[in-house]
Amino acid sequence: KLLSWKSRGARDLLCRICLVSAISSALFTNDTTCVVLTEFVLKTARQQNLPPHPFLIALASSANIGSSASPIGNPQNLTIAVKSKISFGDFLFGILPAMLMGVFVNALVLLCMYWKSLSVQKDVEDPSGEMVPLEDMTSHRFSPAIMSRHESSSPSVHVENEVIHQDTQKISSKRSGYLVVIGMLISLFRGFNMSWSVISAGLALVVLDFEDAEPCFEKVSYSLLTFFCGMFITVEGFNQTEIPNTLWKFVEPHARIDHVGGIAVFAAVILGLSNLSSNVPTVLLLGKLVDASSASAITGGNWNGNKAWLILAWVSTVAGNFSLMGSAANLIVCEQARRA
Structure with a gap:
């Protein structure tokens, strides 16, 4: 949402991708950031009829630069932190200035490289024509046969309660996820074992998700x-x-x-x-x-x-x-x- 909210054009979108991917990769690794955001970046570029290459390069390059700021940003940083016994705080504040400068220079170079292609104004696709996720279709759309079958049992009330329950569950799941991430960061700054802190946070998020993990394993490359x-x-x-x-x-x-x-x-x-x-x-x-x-x-x-x-x-x-x-x-x- 932050990437597309009140976007002022292609250049603004590119700068946002650089910033968001850098921050995200420092907290959740560069690989995870690229797995999660690549599809969204492609979708956003397609909706606005923009060339995807500048935004994909911005995503990958900024994720790499941003991941350098923390020991959990990428595998090599974790290896270095374990071997050198540098604390999470010393590692973060030791590289943070270079990371911020690197993200700024990276965005500036990309803007200069793709200035002309990002300046072309094209028609924006109608977002209403997007495909609706399967879960939304099953939650909010009903065929005449289904409606007639459940008319006697007040289907609208049942559906409304189901939607409210799903929304409440999503909100509580998000809040729990935020608390887990904050707890992980506090543990890292307090000097607890980085590997166990991250593994514990990951297991907590899996448990709080309350969904089958099979779709996640299908995405493993x-x-x-x-x-x-x-x-x-x-x-x-x-x-x-x-x-x-x-x-x-x-x-x-x-x-x-x-x-x-x-x-x-x-x-x-x-x-x-x-x-x-x-x-x-x-x-x-x-x-x-x-x-x-x-x-x-x-x-x-x-x-x-x-x-x-x-x-x-x-x-x-x-x-x-x-x-x-x-x-x-x-x-x-x-x-x-x-x-x-």
């Missing part, structure tokens, strides 16, 4: 899961060759984070690997190497070690925007758009 399983196996095999350790020993003296040049070299290594093997395998590959060398990079203690980890989290996440293979969110958006 098993081809993507197979792809990443193969990627992780490949990375582990590559680690066993000792080639990464040899290359890191050569690069590490030039990639120390005590000066701008070292940070640039460190970022370039992460950027290259992230686009070759995706960002999650890159973090698994570089994680233990960074852990071993970050303490000796500068004589400054934990803050400098945390700085190396945060640079790894930020660059590996943003690097996903440079190629299709750089991030799972990119693949999800493409797969969802192709199916649509």
Whole structure:
């Protein structure tokens, strides 16, 4: 609703997509954000006769950038937070300024790239012609046969009570969902175990939904899961060759984070690997190497070690925007758009 409410045109819609996807991905991961919003973005673009490509790119790129702000924003951030033992608050406030600047720059670049295509004014489709969801049809539409069959039992009163019950259940379910999310965030800021906090919140939401989970499982992309399983196996095999350790020993003296040049070299290594093997395998590959060398990079203690980890989290996440293979969110958006 926030994306389409009082939208002032294509450019306004693109900026909203950038903002909403960035915030959502920081709370619910970039992959989840792309799964949920891709279909809605396509539907909105189709209703307004707009080209979908700018909005899909805005969704994927902003979801990647926004997910960098929190340890639960994407899998590589959670891996980094667990290995480095950085608290949720330190992680969030350490990357938040860069994330906000990244979302702003991303929206600005997309507006410049697609300014002409977003300037074309086209006729808007009549939303009344949309297909009505099946559950709405079964709740509010009745055939003459059904009406005649239930005339004697006051069907209108029964239907009205059923609708009121469904609306009340939806409202209570939404409120419960908001409370669960708020409780999860409080637990994370209080320093509780991130994995268990998120799993507990997810189980609570499943229980509160009171619906069959089978439709959710049908939406699982098993081809993507197979792809990443193969990627992780490949990375582990590559680690066993000792080639990464040899290359890191050569690069590490030039990639120390005590000066701008070292940070640039460190970022370039992460950027290259992230686009070759995706960002999650890159973090698994570089994680233990960074852990071993970050303490000796500068004589400054934990803050400098945390700085190396945060640079790894930020660059590996943003690097996903440079190629299709750089991030799972990119693949999800493409797969969802192709199916649509």
